[in-house]
Amino acid sequence: MLSEQVVHLLSRIVSMSTKAGATPFTxxxxxxTIVVTGxxxxxxxxxxxxxSVFWIHVLIRTIFLRVYHVRRVAEFYLCLSIFFxxxxxxxxxxxxxxxxxxxxxxxxxxxxxFSKYEETWYSSVLKKMETSRFHVLLLALYATIGSSYLAWFxxxxxxxxxxTMDIFPNVVLPLYLQSSWIVYLIIGAFYSRLVLxxxxxxxxxxxxxxxxxxxxxxxxxxxxxxxxAELKISELFHVENLCxxxxxxxxxxxxxxxxxxxxxxxxxxxxxxxxxxxxYNLILNWEDLSVSVKxxxxxxxxxxxxxxxxxxxxxxxxxxxxxKVLKSWKHLSGVRWSDRERKLMGKFIKSCKPMYVGYxxxxxxxxxxxxxxxxxxxxxxCRMLLTLRGNKVKVKG
Numbered sequence: 453m454l455s456e457q458v459v460h461l462l463s464r465i466v467s468m469s470t471k472a473g474a475t476p477f478t479x480x481x482x483x484x485t486i487v488v489t490g491x492x493x494x495x496x497x498x499x500x501x502x503x504s505v506f507w508i509h510v511l512i513r514t515i516f517l518r519v520y521h522v523r524r525v526a527e528f529y530l531c532l533s534i535f536f537x538x539x540x541x542x543x544x545x546x547x548x549x550x551x552x553x554x555x556x557x558x559x560x561x562x563x564x565x566f567s568k569y570e571e572t573w574y575s576s577v578l579k580k581m582e583t584s585r586f587h588v589l590l591l592a593l594y595a596t597i598g599s600s601y602l603a604w605f606x607x608x609x610x611x612x613x614x615x616t617m618d619i620f621p622n623v624v625l626p627l628y629l630q631s632s633w634i635v636y637l638i639i640g641a642f643y644s645r646l647v648l649x650x651x652x653x654x655x656x657x658x659x660x661x662x663x664x665x666x667x668x669x670x671x672x673x674x675x676x677x678x679x680x681a682e683l684k685i686s687e688l689f690h691v692e693n694l695c696x697x698x699x700x701x702x703x704x705x706x707x708x709x710x711x712x713x714x715x716x717x718x719x720x721x722x723x724x725x726x727x728x729x730x731x732y733n734l735i736l737n738w739e740d741l742s743v744s745v746k747x748x749x750x751x752x753x754x755x756x757x758x759x760x761x762x763x764x765x766x767x768x769x770x771x772x773x774x775x776k777v778l779k780s781w782k783h784l785s786g787v788r789w790s791d792r793e794r795k796l797m798g799k800f801i802k803s804c805k806p807m808y809v810g811y812x813x814x815x816x817x818x819x820x821x822x823x824x825x826x827x828x829x830x831x832x833x834c835r836m837l838l839t840l841r842g843n844k845v846k847v848k849g
Contacts, residue, residue: 454566454663455586459484461593465659472652473499473645475548477556484567485560488552499649500549506621506646507538513618526745527618529733533749534619536726540756541650543719544657547711558707559660565704566668569697573675573688589667593659600655607651608644615640664708665766672701673773678780678787689784691793695800705807713811720815723760724828727753731833757829764825767809767817775806 454462463479466486470477476492479485514531517524547555615622615630621639622630629635676698678689688694730753734746741749781801789797810816 454563454668458586458589458593458663461590462659462663465593465597465656469652469656470495473649474545474652475656476552477548484563486556488556493552496549499646500545502642502646503538503542503650506643507535507542509621509624510535510538510619513623517618525733525737526741529729529737529749530745531618532729533726533752536722536729537752538650540719540722540726541653543715543722545653546715548653551711555711558711561707562664562668562704565700566672569672585667585671589662592662592666596655596658596662600651600658603654604644604648604651607647608640611640611643661763665763665770669770670773673770673777676701677773677777678784689781689787691789691797691800694781694797698804702804702807709809716809716817717811717815719760723756724825724832727757727829728832728836731829732836735833735837761822761825764817764821768819768821771806771808771816771818774808778804778806 463481466475466477466479469475470489470492473495476488476496477486478489478492480487510531514528514535517528517531521527610617611620615636617623620643622635625635675688676694688697730749734741734749734753738746778801781797808816808818
């Protein structure tokens, strides 16, 4: 179901992320799959260690500002914001670092399944109808590439312009080294390369998410819904075709959750705290912040929260659609089943459960998840303001 242009662009994204040290994969043109390479693993682990050192430095500076420089509000929240961002990146990169072969198997299985699905059930007419969808997907991928490199440029410019900010290692050096051009360029080179790696991780993750969560999976879920049987591919709804196709899609879904489900609860908790701290900082310290810090914190908060809310919205749609697909098989029009096939289909439907995005027993994303997230963010912000406002007044006094 992916055009040659999309596959080519995906291969370029894999190549860019591997060269940046964000992933350990390489693209195989003949088989159109990704494989793990030893060189890529070593490069990724090296830059992960560099990132860990930088993460510890930012954490120490954040605690230092909170304890010893209480009045430096802007610097403290800027360090805290960067700390949350690096932590989020570490969580996003765990599948590539801990289980690279499992992730490669998942992505290859996905591309193979979707390709075979298209060859089996899509006629040439339906393939032509998908051209406009490919253009939208291409535009989204190009926009992701552009925004990732724009973020890398902006963060590199931040160091080049303000090298003595608390988030950079320059501040812990003696004054004569801080004024050295050699030290300035060496730290800048490592920092710029580290930021490129982080942006490439988000680029690769967003590319995979766009292809799966926002194009291929919704497309499959629409095809499997019985309401479209007469208009599109009614042959798919024969018992001998529907059961193995849905089971294959179900296995693909389980592979997807195996690679990402364990990350969702900590990311949800992290982004919740991230939003609370940003809201508190922007509301109570608005007059103390400079214009550049206001724009940075506000823009970062809006982008991160909008991305997570979009993901929650998709998760709610996926869960609702999955239940609708199973119910639609009970009232198919245009498909004739024998009594034996109806009994088999009834047993098959009972054996299927609605699929969802989340972690079993801990987190299940539904349509209500988005308003609940907003509710938690609003309540948490109000409670934090009521609790900490007195502390802020005491500090000023």
